[in-house]
Amino acid sequence: MKVLVVGSGGREHAIAWKLLRSPQVEQVFCSPGNGGTAMLERCQNLPLSVEDFDGIGEFTRSHDIDLVVVGPEVPLALGITDYLQQQGTKVFGPTRAGAQIEASKAWAKALMQEAQIPTAKAAVFHQAAAAKDYVKSQGAPIVVKANGLAAGKGVTVAETIDQAHSAIEAIFQGQFGKAGFVVIEECLTGQEASVLALTDGLTIRPLLPAQDHKRIGEGDTGENTGGMGVYAPAPIVTPELMAEVEAKVLQSAIATLKKKGIDYRGVLYAGLMISPNGDFKVLEFNCRFGDPETQAILPLLETPLEDLLLACVEQRLAQMPPLAWKSGxxxxxxxxxxxxxxxxxxxxxxxxxxxxxxxxxxxxxxxxxxxxxxxxxxxxxxxxxxxxxxxxxxxxxxxxxxxxxxxxxxxxxxxxxxxxxxxxxxx
Known part of the structure; x- marks a missing residue:
């Protein structure tokens, strides 16, 4: 079996490493990969960017690639799955329509409301002045989010109104890309946790819950980052809480996506805020494996990864046995x-x-x-x-x-x- 992994980060290195531990996987290619994937046995980096759909498509055709695994959110949001599916390639990762769940925070918020998924109160603004007025009326602390993709750095938890106003200005000035508009949310308190699940659009198989450390500084201080460390399984997500998340969040989201005509196959990743009394709300959805969550979760997975990914692509996840995990x-x-x-x-x-x-x-x-x-x-x-x-x-x-x-x-x-x-x- 030959697999192409799209992406260049730690998540993609972990995916390639895990795939290569299976005797079923003959060769992995990474597009474009990094220094670590360049040194993996039976792994080859390709000089193709994640947005070079033509180049990636030509390579998959000419080298008889059995499966493409898309790591980052950007190519998914741009429609790489749609592009490759049109040429008959098997792709793990949602279509462009499904990737909206991460690419547009406003779209995701509307989906959560339709699916009755517990989430923070929010308002969407297309003009900075209106957003600032809303912040004044609500007070601080308050959360300011760039609507588009921002590599995990487009969210500001503003402790003051001035800080929130500065964040709004930065978003409308294009600091986090062409967001177009801003989402203002109530500030939730508690601990964050990540629940990633594999899905074939019908069945959900949650992975081990993880807990990331988003802030740059020790003691969870300073700016938000893409993630400074993570552990799994996160004890704060108890088996009882996981069952509730699976039913009220993951299954509800997939059912609502299906109702919208979106066949979602890939990872559905729910970022949760868990309050001190054990209640939870969804902060956001992502449409791909988390980074660095993947680097902690995959070393504990015993079920062959390629079997799970193919089962999602071929819509037969329900036929797979329960996921096997290493203890510890x-x-x-x-x-x-x-x-x-x-x-x-x-x-x-x-x-x-x-x-x-x-x-x-x-x-x-x-x-x-x-x-x-x-x-x-x-x-x-x-x-x-x-x-x-x-x-x-x-x-x-x-x-x-x-x-x-x-x-x-x-x-x-x-x-x-x-x-x-x-x-x-x-x-």
Whole structure:
């Protein structure tokens, strides 16, 4: 079996790594891939951007690719699945219509309201002045969201009205792309959690819940990022809560999408806010595997990944046996370039990867490039994942491996998993 993975981040490296652990997978290609995928055995990077649909389509035809797995949200939102399906290629990832669930926060909010999915009160504005007036009437704290895709950085939790107004101005000035309009939401309190599920448009199979660390600073302070670390399974998502999320959120969303004529096959990812009393609301939906959640979830998955992805594409997920998981826990620490999520430098030589992997941890590359040396090529550079019988072991292994890695101005949070240390997990 030959698989093409579209994307260049840590998520895509983790997907390629997991696929290659199966004897059924003969070869993986990554478009464009990164320094880590370039070094995987039986894996080849392609000089094709995620938006080069013609190039990707030609390659899949000429090389008899059995399955394309789309990692990032941008090509999904632009319609890569529709394009490849027209030439008869099997693609894991929703169509352009389905990808609206992430590409447009306003569209997703309307879908949640139609499906009666619990979510924050929100209002949509096409003009900055009206949005600012609304903020004044509601007060702070309040949440300001760019409507379009913003790589996880288009959300501002404004503690003051002035901060909310600044965020509104930044969105309408194009700081987060061509958002067009802004979504203003009530500020929810509690802990965030990520629930990713595989679906073939009819059946839902949730993966292990995960808990990300979005803020750049320790103690969950500072700016939002694409994610600075994650652990799984998240104890805050109890089996009872997961059953409720599956019924009230995941199944409701898929049923409502189907009612709209959207055949959604891929990952449906619900970002939750869980209150101290155990109630939850959906903050957002994403249309793809999470990053860095994937880097913690896939090392615990025992069911062959390609079997699950093909079952989704071929709409036979209901026939698959229950997902099998390793016992214990996983923790992923993201190593970033100094200055991220703001301005940062590229081209810094990275050393110590072999020593880090010798500890037994997995080092998933995100912003790296292999030239003569391995160098940094992005804001989030690496995701270092440790697994163990409990969180204590998993977190300790991840940091042991991180301490082997060196590059100029590297930065990472030293408190990943602080909420779950000393908690044993049995799944």
């Amino acid at each position: 826990a996983a923790a992923c620490v993201v190593v970033a370039a100094g200055g991220y999520p703001g301005t940062y430098e590229k081209g810094k030589v990275i050393t110590g990867i072999d020593s880090a992997e010798a500890t037994g941890a997995n080092v998933f590359h995100a912003g790296t490039k292999l030239i003569s040396d391995l160098v940094t090529d992005g804001g989030r550079v690496l995701g270092v994942t440790g697994t163990g019988e409990n969180f204590e072991q998993a977190i300790a292994l991840a940091y042991q491996a991180v301490n082997c890695i060196k590059f100029e101005k590297m930065y990472y949070r030293r408190d990943i998993g602080y909420r779950v240390k000393s908690k044993a997990v049995n799944f």
